[in-house]
Amino acid sequence: MNETIDRAEPITAIGFVDTLTNDLNSQNLEIPGFPDIAMRLNRALQDENVPVKEIVSLINSEPALVSRLIQLANSAAFNASKQGVADLKAAVGRLGFKIVWGAAASYSIRQLQQHEWLRPVRPWLAEIWLNSNAVAAICFVVAKRTKILRADEAMVAGLLHRVGELYLLTYSQRRGIDIQNDPAWDTVVTKWHATIAREILRRWGLPSHVTDAVDSQDALPNTNPADLSPFATLMSAAKLYNAVRDQQGSQLASEAATSLESTELWGEPFLHIVADCHDDIEAMRSSMG
16 A cells, blocks of 8 residues: 655654644544555454354455465464464464464564555564564463463464554654654653554454553563553563563663563463473464564
8 A cells, every 4th residue: 555645744753742642532543554454354353253264265365464374373383283284264263363363463564564655664664573573472372381361362462562663653754753863752652652552452452451461561670560460461571571582681681680580470480481481482483473
């Protein structure tokens, strides 16, 4: 989809805040340029009794997504029986509707990078996509290990926890904001991205415990884990852990470790779970990427 960039009235990041407030109070909260396949699937999947053949028909319009879903269905995380599937209907049946929609949304995030008008922010879009996959892998594997939280919902939360930043990035290009040189940009993102993500996902029909967890994604290390729901604890811990996993020895990693060391899920330390599931997490991240 081509997007018209509004250059007539460029604004600053601070000026953008008024637009954000208005959008949050209206129905005008869509990600410019976001591929339609994810939204069409979302509308179809609102009905839990929708026929699989209808979902398959929608997905077949995107050959790259078809290939992606079959690959994911044959990954170790979803193919415990080691019986491969070769057709989309079987892949959808194995993955389940929530995973299918999460994968479609992730695919759509990836497709945003193809828009020429978003060329200036492609590095940011690529980082969001890779980071979201990594966080989703942690959320999925840890939730699956606990056998209490729904792993499919945890995966979707991880894949979509940064949609608020996608909204901000796409609108920055549409309104001519120079995010590299605007001193207020990072502050606006930090303050608003989780709130926007929660509201977008709420309007997309995700359950409240998922949207609330996404809203709490930055709660650690400034909140006592005991004050968070298990889903929010997992979301925030997975994001924090992924942010510092390759920064051993840094001040940020040290501060994160202090928070994560006191974080538990049903009495089991989060860091112990992640360590025990390291290979599964890496395999899941690889299959998703």
